[in-house]
Amino acid sequence: MTQREKTWVLFSILYGAFNVIVPFTVLRDVGTLAGAFLFWNLITAAVLLAGAWVTSGWKDRGGKEILR
């Protein structure tokens, strides 16, 4: 595993913890869109953006496409 991948794994563990702990404790009884609905949208968006950043270092070595 590269250093970047190890950082990614650590980030994922943190995500996994927050993803469960916050909605099931602090936001459990918040009955508005600003509660768990907003939280799960934001935390997922953060992971997707982080994924785009982590893979930004993937360099291309060519390859012919037949289905575009």
Added chain:
Amino acid sequence: MSPSMIIAGIAAWFTVGSLLSWHARKNLGEGMIEYFLADRKVGGFISAMTYSATTYSAFMMVGLVGLTYSSGIGSLGFEMTYLAATVILMVIFAPRYWAAGRIFRLVTPSELLTRRYGSPMTGAVSAILCLVMLVPYASVQLMGIGYLLEVLSGGAIPFAVGMLIAACVSFVFSWWAGLRSVALTDALQAVVMIVASLFLMGFIALALFPEGLPEALGSRQDLLKVSWSFPMFLGLTLPWAFFAVTNPQVVQRLYIPASVRNLRRMILGFSAFGFVYTVLCVVFGLAAAVKMPGLEKADNAMAMLLSSVPSPLALVVSLSIMAAAVSTMNSVILTLSSMFGRDVVRTFLPHISEKTELGICRLLIPVITVICFFFARMQLGLIAVLSSMASGGLLMQLPTILGAFFWKRATAAGAVSSMIAGGLAVGFMYVQGLKPLGHWPPVWGILVSGAVFIAVSLATRPPIDTEDFFSSVESYIRDSFGS
């Protein structure tokens, strides 16, 4: 909606899909890699769309909408966790599968296990586990279409006829040109899925809730509170969180992008598609719960919602649900047929020619389709639970897959015994309806599978070429990914 209108819509969709399949057929070459992986030369956009359409099934617009309708916002957490976990896993595993596929000329995900563990039995057990678990998963796609068409047509298109139509479309799209036709039709269907959902969202926002959906939700605050118990969340989420590495129909897609750039585009495209589609489906469930509370069957929430929108829009959305179901089903069946040929038949008949092997695989496409049809006619339980049981069973491969890439001490005996022990444990608990200490079968199954994997691996000897496997994959990744 009139049955003739529905049939006309299906005919139009089938015609366009068939034309794409015919186009794909023109360039079809020979061999397993060509038929099942499109010669590993698929562009980023098509890869992203076929990955998305394969992943997102009728469950989203039928099961997830129903789950949100009946249990509220917990379903958003469940589905978003799945999406985030998939991207997390793809970042780690996609380069490894992609590289290993090229180095060892792999066709199926189970074949990777055979190569890594130096044991055809490991691949065969994995393939059989997938066959057993994915038949229910493919069958629920048919059930989704059956329910939908029956409700939309007011019973004029019976459940079984709706399923038969879907099975036929799925067969044509997959059998004709293998992955080439599946990938192209998947791309078409993914576009239909997202566009139709956006139109439906627009109509709901403007016509059904002119006062604003957030304001309307004020009367149903219970839906926005996290009413799920933690064991339920864990039990449903755990198998889906690892879907990206345990479900062969999506893992096989990691072999197909033409280059590293296309592999990355596949991940980014799927991320965007998944996020938008998930939010839309959950909002549909919330909207249905506010607009038409008290439905006896939650899985009918989408169909009831469609009964309150104009017929042309309802037709397009219905076709998008059918597209979601068919694109998942034909991908599953195509992958299962390749696994049966490569990982089961070749294990017992190692000297058959590739031409014979491909012939057997293609023959299996209609056979598995028919099996799924008859399984679906049994109408077992709620769609979400049935799909999740399938993923729960497939989760038992997780220790073996992790060990394949990250634990050199892992052995074939450990892999085979953990998949069998975990699969039996999960199957037994589901059949008996057991939830020890309130936790769902996949939670206990993965503990059993993991413990057996470690214990048996430590007690046995790893294959002699383990180091070769690891160094080949890592050096290929370094060369190809520049990291």
